[in-house]
Amino acid sequence: MVDMGESTNFTSVSGGLVCAHHHLYSALARGMPAPPATPTNFRQILELVWWRLDMALDLDIIRDSARLGALEALARGCTAIIDHHESPNAIEGSLDAIAEACDEVGVRSVCSYGVTDRHGADGARRGLEENRRFISDGGRGMVGVHASFTCTDDTLEAAAGIASDLGVGVHIHVAEGPDDVGAEERIRHLARPDWLLIHGVLLPDNHGVQGTLVHNPRSNMNNSVGYANPARFVIPVAIGTDGIGADMLEEFRLAYVAGRAIDVETTPETAWGWLEHGWALVPEAANDKVVWASPEFDPWFQAFNTGTSPISVEVDGEAVWSNGTSTRVDEQEVRTKAKESARRLFARLEEI
Numbered sequence: 001m002v003d004m005g006e007s008t009n010f011t012s013v014s015g016g017l018v019c020a021h022h023h024l025y026s027a028l029a030r031g032m033p034a035p036p037a038t039p040t041n042f043r044q045i046l047e048l049v050w051w052r053l054d055m056a057l058d059l060d061i062i063r064d065s066a067r068l069g070a071l072e073a074l075a076r077g078c079t080a081i082i083d084h085h086e087s088p089n090a091i092e093g094s095l096d097a098i099a100e101a102c103d104e105v106g107v108r109s110v111c112s113y114g115v116t117d118r119h120g121a122d123g124a125r126r127g128l129e130e131n132r133r134f135i136s137d138g139g140r141g142m143v144g145v146h147a148s149f150t151c152t153d154d155t156l157e158a159a160a161g162i163a164s165d166l167g168v169g170v171h172i173h174v175a176e177g178p179d180d181v182g183a184e185e186r187i188r189h190l191a192r193p194d195w196l197l198i199h200g201v202l203l204p205d206n207h208g209v210q211g212t213l214v215h216n217p218r219s220n221m222n223n224s225v226g227y228a229n230p231a232r233f234v235i236p237v238a239i240g241t242d243g244i245g246a247d248m249l250e251e252f253r254l255a256y257v258a259g260r261a262i263d264v265e266t267t268p269e270t271a272w273g274w275l276e277h278g279w280a281l282v283p284e285a286a287n288d289k290v291v292w293a294s295p296e297f298d299p300w301f302q303a304f305n306t307g308t309s310p311i312s313v314e315v316d317g318e319a320v321w322s323n324g325t326s327t328r329v330d331e332q333e334v335r336t337k338a339k340e341s342a343r344r345l346f347a348r349l350e351e352i
């Protein structure tokens with residue numbers, strides 16, 4: 001176990017936590033109107049909820065959503081977000097909108113646009129180009145792919161090629177649900193160690209795909225897709241939220257207890273190691289400083305200490321969170337704008 005930081009009697013210190021898989025565009029989705037029918041499986045959850053939501057996004061909504069999501073990440077001691085974005089009706093410039101919103105708040109971001117052939121070959125081409133353009137222009141990113149089951153082999157190869165040319169990895173959902181069973185056969189020959197493989201619920205133990213597996217236990221439970229049991233893989237594991245906030249300590253607790261539910265010998269150290277692996281993905285975050293209102297910051301204490309909150313957060317030496325709010329932006333203004341955008345987004349959803 002790596003020592004996460006020094007402690008006093010009442011507070012403890014760590015680096016900034018890393019969310020290894022987020023969808024900042026879903027920050028406004030809370031309270032969205034119920035779908036036109038109740039989804040009965042994973043595919044229908046995508047079709048009736050998320051694929052309608054992403055159609056309704058425009059650049060203003062994306063920006064307001066990302067700003068709120070970044071603010072709420074800092075509030076939970078998360079200083080780095082690896083984001084995966086899709087907005088088929090607002091592709092060009094979407095990654096800049098997210099990166100700029102995170103910059104404003106003072107959160108590190110690694111952006112990617114989730115390429116898919118769901119909207120035809122032109123949609124896939126434009127998604128690839130958004131990744132290429134953003135990263136070539138100096139943006140910090142990866143090449144995003146929605147999932148192999150919504151992409152042709154040509155699109156998967158193109159994404160892998162662009163990532164390789166730009167010296168970054170691919171950020172892709174893998175075997176999350178029954179529709180993507182066999183994903184390993186489609187991507188094994190393309191994947192490299194710098195790829196992020198999201199979920200892996202239905203990956204076989206010996207899948208042979210290179211990369212880091214990102215475990216999102218709350219999302220997997222919420223989508224009723226099953227338990228990924230990441231401890232069975234030989235590749236490194238990190239933790240993400242799949243868009244349900246960025247409270248990484250809470251996600252760690254859930255990762256621990258989900259493992260414990262199937263194996264009484266599981267200890268918090270395993271999930272803690274997954275949490276710490278975020279620093280292999282965004283190394284600078286390890287040098288950020290979070291002061292926690294908690295006397296201990298170690299796996300056995302935190303596994304059972306619900307609601308641990310930061311007192312202050314420093315990113316790159318700058319205090320970006322103190323006294324319960326942002327030092328950079330007016331939190332009320334961010335929330336007011338987000339509420340207006342959410343209202344607009346929900347009105348659009350009623351029409352889709």
Ligand SMILES: [Zn+2]
Pocket residue numbers: 021022023084173198242243
């Ligand atoms: Zn996801």
